[in-house]
Amino acid sequence: MTFPPGQPAPDRLAEVTEAATRAFSLLPARPDDMAPPRRRGQRVVGHLRTDPDTVERDLVKLVLTLVELLRQLMERQALHRVDQGDLTEEQEERLGLTLMILHDRMVELCGRYGLTMEDLNLDLGPLGPLLPP
Numbered sequence: 001m002t003f004p005p006g007q008p009a010p011d012r013l014a015e016v017t018e019a020a021t022r023a024f025s026l027l028p029a030r031p032d033d034m035a036p037p038r039r040r041g042q043r044v045v046g047h048l049r050t051d052p053d054t055v056e057r058d059l060v061k062l063v064l065t066l067v068e069l070l071r072q073l074m075e076r077q078a079l080h081r082v083d084q085g086d087l088t089e090e091q092e093e094r095l096g097l098t099l100m101i102l103h104d105r106m107v108e109l110c111g112r113y114g115l116t117m118e119d120l121n122l123d124l125g126p127l128g129p130l131l132p133p
Helices: 010-025 057-083 088-114
Strands: none
Touching: 057 088
């Protein structure tokens, strides 16, 4: 028996449905089923809130965290290239200036939304902080 193009065989569809059902059964169904937030010392591990009043700030925090992570990765890559001697002196100067300007803009954007650079370092629980010191 053939099936229309793009249509999975019924047995394959049942297999995928069963796998999805098993996966979703592992997820808590209600907020009450979830464990309370873990504590480190006196500080509760932070989570993004879904309050309509804070959603913009939380979204900005998430975006700035990702940008800061990328900035730090670029900075490390730049230092590696400088150490390897891959760049001319002019390229090193331009790269250094660009990274300093990006850092200044990050601090400026954090200030605009009432954040500090330390606020961007998300706690990943047992993995530790997202950003290195």
